[in-house]
Every structure is written in C-alpha cells, then in structure tokens.
Amino acid sequence: MNNMRHKKPLLVLLIMATVFFICNTTESPAITEGDPQKALEAFATISKVLRSPRCINCHPSDNVPRVGDDSHEHLFGVVRGAADHNGPVQKCATCHQNENNAYTRIPGAPHWGLAPIGMGWQGLSDAQLGQTLLDTSRNGNRSPEALVEHMSHDALVLWAWDPGEGRTPPPVPLDEFRAALQTWLENGATVPE
Numbered sequence: 001m002n003n004m005r006h007k008k009p010l011l012v013l014l015i016m017a018t019v020f021f022i023c024n025t026t027e028s029p030a031i032t033e034g035d036p037q038k039a040l041e042a043f044a045t046i047s048k049v050l051r052s053p054r055c056i057n058c059h060p061s062d063n064v065p066r067v068g069d070d071s072h073e074h075l076f077g078v079v080r081g082a083a084d085h086n087g088p089v090q091k092c093a094t095c096h097q098n099e100n101n102a103y104t105r106i107p108g109a110p111h112w113g114l115a116p117i118g119m120g121w122q123g124l125s126d127a128q129l130g131q132t133l134l135d136t137s138r139n140g141n142r143s144p145e146a147l148v149e150h151m152s153h154d155a156l157v158l159w160a161w162d163p164g165e166g167r168t169p170p171p172v173p174l175d176e177f178r179a180a181l182q183t184w185l186e187n188g189a190t191v192p193e
Contacts, residue, residue: 036188036190040192042184043180045177045180048171049172052160052168053070053168054168054170055121058113061121061124063117084117085112092114102164105165107164107167109158118139119139119140126191127191133191151177152178
C-alpha cells in the first residue's frame with residue numbers, strides 16, 4: 001500500500017504530461033512527403049494562374065505595373081514606389097478603390113498595389129517561379145501553409161476571378177485553383193527543378 005502511494009504522484013505527472021502534449025499538438029495541413037508527382041502536377045495548374053495577366057500584371061520583375069490582357073505598361077508613368085503602392089506623385093489608391101468601378105472601368109480590390117519586387121514573376125522559368133514562391137525572404141515570410149492560405153483567401157488575389165468588364169479571369173476556375181493549392185501542399189509543396 002505504501003508503495004502505491006509513491007506511484008500515484010508519478011502516474012498523475014505522467015497523465016498531466018500526456019494531456020499537455022496532446023493539447024499543445026495541433027494537426028494542420030502541413031507539408032508531408034506525399035507524392036512528388038502529384039505536387040508537380042498541382043504546381044503546373046497553379047502556375048497557369050500565376051502566369052495569367054490577372055496575376056503577372058501585379059507581379060512584374062521591374063518597377064512598372066502592367067495592365068490589360070496584353071500586359072502593357074500602366075499609363076501615366078505609374079511606377080512601383082518605395083512601398084509598392086505609389087510613385088513619387090501618385091498613389092495606387094487614388095484611382096484603385098476597394099472594388100471595381102463599373103463607370104470608369106478602373107479595377108479595384110482591398111490593399112491594391114504591386115507585389116514586392118522579390119515576388120516579380122515575369123520571365124521566370126517554372127523552377128524559378130517555384131523557388132520564388134517558397135523563399136520566405138521574398139514571399140512575405142510565409143510558410144507554404146501561409147502561402148496557400150494567402151492565395152486561397154486574400155481579397156486582392158480573389159479579385160482575379162472577378163476582374164470586371166474587359167478583363168479575362170485566370171484560365172483555371174477558383175475552386176480548381178484552391179484544390180490544386182491543397183494538393184500541392186499535402187504532397188510536399190514540390191516545385192520543378
């Protein structure tokens with residue numbers, strides 16, 4: 001009986017440690033090894049969207065935003081500026097509001113602006129595009145999970161599928177794009193070499 005008394009605190013401690021471990025371990029759609037071929041196939045679908053004018057226009061590899069389905073340079077000498085939202089005299093938000101303007105046909109979405117220069121995608125190979133996406137020093141310090149969340153739900157990203165009259169949405173429907181992102185993540189977020 002005396003021996004059992006000494007084991008109870010140890011048993012209680014073991015139970016508490018187990019409960020602590022279970023409560024502090026969360027399952028998330030983290031990167032797993034998965035099937036690299038599935039990840040590469042999903043990445044091919046993702047890259048179709050990222051290379052579309054709706055995305056590439058705001059991800060230039062230089063300091064000039066592009067516009068239109070032909071990705072021509074923005075009119076009026078608009079440039080990136082120090083904070084990716086303005087040039088020396090104009091701010092993106094001067095014209096681009098939180099939603100499309102049907103009257104002027106000026107597109108709009110919350111926090112309209114260029115992606116950081118490190119996230120410029122123009123002229124990149126598939127391997128370079130994949131490396132850029134996964135490089136936390138260039139992608140806003142996003143893990144692959146956070147990157148998938150951003151590309152699946154950010155209002156500015158989602159604008160691409162509702163770009164307003166005269167603009168073509170990406171070649172992949174939004175639900176297929178989201179599914180490809182999830183497949184890519186669940187299979188190791190593999191990118192081409």
